[in-house]
Amino acid sequence: MAMHDRETPLAEQVVVVTGGGRGLGRSIVRAFAREGACVAVNYRRSREQAEALAAEIGEDRAFAVEADVTDEYQVNELFADVRARFGMSATTVVNNALADFSFNGDARPHADRIRWDEFSAQFEGGVRAALNTVQAALPDLRAQGSGRIINIGTNLFQRPVVPYHDYTAAKAALLSLTRTMATDLGPDGITVNMVSGGLLRTTDASAGTPEVVFDGIAESTPLRHVVAPEEFADAVLFFASPWARAVTGQNLVVDGGFVTD
Template identity: 65%
Template structure:
């Protein structure tokens, strides 16, 4: 299915990386369901940028399966067709500031629980809510947003990294389970992005250090990362599932 024929749900689309993903898909002609939790004004402004016939902004906490189901119903009603594509981008509150991280000797399991609930639980809720429509359409593309930190833990964000690693496992097991339905599940993993709301607390010298260690000698931007996500929704990846594409300027090489 061409991207212009897809209805795409992007979680956490009100700001940051989610907004850049939305703009990338809008540029290719997709219709968009823009999920937000708290950033109503930003999400509504983004939807207005694309127009009512192309986008709708809907509130839901992705950790609440009931709210996600209502969001999907509203999106389907608005466009009169199933959601075919999901970008699981929503992230629990987290600040990418290495100096403020919880270190190994003090981190509590509750911190892991928060990240697992938002990252793995949120993805599970959106996938399950959209599966009936994907099966009806005979097509589905699910793209989970990961991280390169579980391959290169330059900053040990223990809770966040563990949850993203679990999301990769979910990506692969769901790819195997849903493949016979022509539903593909993949992951796009970035490193530190320059700059999102989450990385705004990152000191400038950290950006410079990471850039110096990449072959491209730069830190990936949210717009560059967002464009890579298009691949897994496009016909160019029609035979690709269960994969993890690292988009970090070559810092991590698989």
């Protein structure tokens, strides 16, 4: 079967969005639901928000599912719940969950004070979590002969304007994992890509960001605009769509042109 024959339209997909109950994850869930996909709204602590979002979409196409994505057992149970609920396996995985973090440069520790356990927490929440979800989804994706894995990154690789040492290091590792997995899983018809943003106006994580920072970023972009979560979510849809069937191992920066290389 040719690759293009295996592509699944968005309206026929079953999507798992980790950390989908709030912030950027909520916008990603809504974007997929708008296109007709079935969505599992994963959460760790945001039960109320996740259940409200699933109810907003409708129980026939969305449900809230609790799992700590750093826990391999819970992630395996998550994908089993998806199969049981929708009667089919996940076709797309969006690794969006973010370990506890506040995007406020003034409050983040600088090089002289940051501790290794802060790095470790970000690696657990970003890299280990993504590894868990990919490994849990992989048997089903291989059986289907296709699949989409989309990791959420950051433009701080290219322009580290704030001292988010731990967060940026973990996301850089996730980009490396994106590219090595793209090579490894390509023969199975599975694409692995990353969508990287800058500061978003506004999510739960960026709620502590001073307004002057938003204004400064807006003035530094060609669009004179700070990207909204809804705009970022639309770019995620591209990598899940049939139009991206020949794209893998890529990192798409969605930040209004703040970073251009």
